Amino acid sequence: PLRAKRAWPGLEFKRPLFIGRDAASDGFIVVEQAGRLLSLPRDQSATSTNVFFEVPDHECYSFHFHPGFATNRFVFLFANGPNKLQTNSAGVVLGGTNKFNRILRFTVTPEGRPNPTSELEIIRWWSNGHNGGEMAFGRDGMLYITSGDGTSDSDGNNSGQDISDLNSGVLRLDIERPDPGKAYSIPKDNPFWNIPNARPELWAYGFRNPWRMTLDPA
Secondary structure, eight states: OOOOOOSSTTOOOSSEEEEEEOTTSSSEEEEETTTEEEEEOSOTTOOOOEEEEEOTTOEEEEEEEOTTHHHHOEEEEEEEEOOSOOBOTTOOBOGGGGOEEEEEEEEBOTTSSBOGGGOEEEEEEEOSSOOOOOEEEOTTSOEEEEEOOSSSSSSTTOOTTOTTSSSSEEEEEBOSSOOTTSSOBOOTTOTTTTSTTOOTTEEEEOOSOOOOOOOOOO
16 A cells, blocks of 8 residues: 655645756755745755745746756746736736746756746746646657636636637647747647647647646657
8 A cells, every 4th residue: 555655844835836856956846836946855854945946926837857958958937927916008907917828948057056047938828817837848859838728717718619829728839940030830740730810839729727747758
């Protein structure tokens, strides 16, 4: 029989959402929803953590290192924001309607921390609620990204069956061969490539809030 055992019993976290291996060390990284990523040592008797990175004014849901991290030093973050209320030119508070999912790429320094000035936004789309939150690199070299319906209700914008936006789906991007002026290109074998008014970034659609996903390594 299997039994649950608390890892790192000497540590406390605030709304932890994700944990993964740190490609820059032999430790781990925990994502706290408020936009803070913490480095953890492999030693589970540890009583302190170090801040790996913070995403200002954003929530953060996951991170993934590039499969070629050893040579390019890239790490990708899934963030949603901004969190602070903003106003338009007339002074009207926009509230949460101006929040976006953002896939960000950073270069990790030799010291093992992302360089804030290296930020590159791969893609963004409106989302204020069910934001999805996961990424994965396929064996085909493409970056897969999950997206929720973007609302805090049950698909309040009826985007689940709408392929003209990036909500309620799984995106598939080619970040290795970006188009001029962009951070990605559309794989020509994406299923909605030639459908009028469809977003060609979509690989699948009809999801309420695909929170996590795993690619079968085989």
